[in-house]
Amino acid sequence: MPDTVAATAIPTRRRKSRRPVWEEPPTRIGQMSKGVILTLIVLAVVFPLWVVVITSLSTQEAINRAGGLVVIPTDVSLQAYREIFSGGVVTRAVMVSLGVTAIGTAFSLTVTVMAAYGLSRPGSLLHRPLLFTVLLTFLFVPGLIPTYLLVSSLGLIDSYAALILPTAVSAFNLVVMRSFFMGIPSELIDSARIDGAGEFRILTRIVLPLSKAVTAVVGMFYAVGYWNAFFNALLYLHDNRKWPLQMVLRTYVLDAQHMPGVGASADADIVGGAVPTLAIRMAVVVIAILPVLAIYPFVQRHFTKGVIIGAIKG
Amino acid sequence: MSTRTALPPQETADADQPAAAPQPPVPRRPPLRYRLRRDWPLLLMTTPAVGLLVVFHYIPVLGNVIAFQDYSPWTGIRGSPFVGFAEFQTMFSDPYFWDAVVNTLTITTFQLIFYFPIPIALALLLNSLLSPRIRMLIQAVVYLPHFFSWVLVITLFQQMLGGAGLLSQVMRQYGADGLNIMTNPDTFIFLVTAQSVWKDAGWGAIIFLAALSTVDQTQYEAAAVDGAGRWRRLWHITLPSLRPVIVLLLILRLGEALTVGFEQFILQRDAVGWEAAEVLDTYVYYEGIVSSNWSYAAAAGLFKGVVGLILVLIANRVAHALGEQGVYQRA
Structure with missing residues (x-):
């Protein structure tokens, strides 16, 4: 994609499409499935890390309430870190x-x-x-x-x-x-x-x-x-x-x-x-x-x- | 896998042809004394690394002689008697050894089919993104797990899919029984493949992305003008341009047909039981380090190394016969 760098050099009023002229316009289904797949891939990496971080920052009550791992943070505490350090x-x-x-x-x-x-x-x-x-x-x-x-x-x-x-x-x-x-x-x-x-x-x-x-x-x-x-x-x-x-x-x-x-x-x-x-x-x-x-x-x-x-x- | 697989193909080539060096070919070599005086700092700089490789790579390779001995740590390599191929005979008649071999081959074959294409598909998907910002962001995310340790990856899987993990937790809240994927030997092969994909598929895409970035863009334009649609361009331009890299990686993969993630299996062997999780590497570990059958375990390790070497050589031959570059130029 040679035009991507050039586009930043001169501020144009409308952002030029990065798609080469000869390429057929993307279909809506294609774009959507691509977006869904990429979102799932990113979530697969980020979600476990998120859960682990949030759980480590939760109080014991929050963990008990969630029945284990905490996905949505409620009570934040640094107690666990204080204990291990x-x-x-x-x-x-x-x-x-x-x-x-x-x-x-x-x-x-x-x-x-x-x-x-x-x-x-x-x-x-x-x-x-x-x-x-x-x-x-x-x-x-x-x-x-x-x-x-x-x-x-x-x-x-x-x-x-x-x-x-x-x-x-x-x-x-x-x-x-x-x-x-x-x-x-x-x-x-x-x-x-x-x-x-x-x-x-x-x-x-x-x-x-x-x-x-x-x-x-x-x-x-x-x-x-x-x-x-x-x-x-x-x-x-x-x-x-x-x-x-x-x-x-x-x-x-x-x-x-x-x-x-x-x-x-x-x-x-x-x-x-x-x-x-x-x-x-x-x-x-x-x-x-x-x-x-x-x-x-x-x-x-x-x-x-x-x-x-x-x-x-x- | 990926760090080793990206082994540069032309390195050995240029070792064979020093004439390709930047300076023009000199008719006569300078005398040794002159070269020594000129190059001793270079030699000095090279020595520590080469010395470490010799000590921790070449000497252990020689240490494999204990596979032909009745080795005991008390008498040492020099004092232990040679027994020829006795250890190998015991090994080949040991059903547990063959269980480990079969497990290893099953897992590597399975991964060749279900793991190998994923980095290619991912690279094609990333390459089709037009916004460099989004592309960079997704690349940064998918490369990341490659830098996590196996202990960490398995811990994360355990927390998500294990008996006390998030999945079971949610299932129990909806009244279902929790399920423990981490200890089920029947689904173990899917589990380890999923772990490998999660950890390394993103990083594996990097080499295909690099190959894709060298494709001449005017080819696509010409093909499009000639009426080739998206899929035909993929089939006739993109995939052929990836072929050398795919062949290279397949060769290296074949050489590792008896190698699976060592740490990955050591860490999970106790949880799923050896019937499903015993691979050659763990077999060597348990026979040697845990049970102190040094010669026997060394024989199993040597078997693995030699078979791997033969496989690489064969695969490279085949690649040459098919007109590909392969790993190295001259056998």
Whole structure:
């Protein structure tokens, strides 16, 4: 649709139709069914989130009145959030998840950016074997058991490093970044080199500022991966006091049970020794969603630019 | 699925042909010492990532030798005796293993039919929207669930459709019995497919949308002038332009014929029972991590990996034979 951008440039009195002249006018039934389908799709995503948020903000009376989940807000209260943030399992799990996500993302992004740049110049020393090493990982899946045995023989069981190191580098992200870097005009890089800039300086001063979109998207992929990581924690963290939020979400909310093995006082803080109330459980769900929702709008507009150009160029 | 499926087709191609590099072909390579002095910072930058991939990807691949051993953690890989294909023989005669294989194949086939076309349809629908504002808004909404964890997705489904969920709640208010979709093994296959669609169909559309945006618009105009209606333009212009992407994704999908959402099934196996929810990945997990049958579980995992690799290679061959580009250029 080339005319969509142009239309905003000059304010016209009547908005021009975006439909090309040769296209037949839409039928009313077609338009209506399209509208209905799209509305249903959007509702399918938004409605569960709405119900969860509203329930987490409801008082116990409102939940009792509704017979469970609350769709239309009546009494709003922050009681559930106050309870889970008064210290205890959820607070600690949020800290663990935030820490792992922050450190892991910084580490992964640094390593990936450097390698993507290091592999972005065909003809450099060992370029082909190194690139081949990266690409070959797409064909072979290492397998769960050998990976587990490796991580345990490295002594990483029950350490937070086990949540970061095994999944620190995604070959996919690396390749996406690399092909983005390769699209940067080599004249820019050559001229910087003639001016005496080293490779690290070229990367930080020229290449990265030109690659904000892809860096944002890859950074979000990593961050979301760390925040959402559940299976790594299930495998490698046997000590449930170290659990990240997704494990807590599973135990408290999905399976609706106590956290096993956690001291009675920590349990009592949150659930009063019983299965957590619906409002508290929904509040944990909201906390698990919140960081994703918070960064999503900033990164979302880069998706097509950052990912697609890298992934299926041409 | 989508993050892996968008694997760029031309990467391996350009690894094979470095002559396509920006600089003109130099008749003679510069000497090694010069290249080392010139390129050592690049090597240094590449090392951490490649090192991590070697440690956490290549070494575990080699670690699969325990599938041919009677491995015990006390003696280690070096001290454990080799037993050849004994573990595989046990495995192939184990009915539970075949149950897991059949479950996995049933679910992936089902999803190929009922999941795979949905992102394409969604992309076509989004592409037909003329208002960029509405389009952006709907795209933002449908991409979002891709970034939710499986724990979260299943929790949301449980709250909506589970025994204590919203659906049952409403049904009870109208005097009906509540129904628990989350624990019914008979409808489990529909449930997991619905979950996958909810989570990833929107994100899966992104790659088709990108392919659609490269279609030359004048083709549509020419076709319309020649009297082709909306559906004929769809059939003769739009779908052919999507064909390379569809073939690519089908190949990758075939390579994952034995792979289903790992976390998705681990999380729900207890609720619906293993008869319906045991897939190869969960089988490996329970045999290995839970029951400590290390060699046996490694054999099952290796079986899965090798079959997947063979399937990708076959599918790629077929794609080449059909004149498509496929995943990579040279086998």
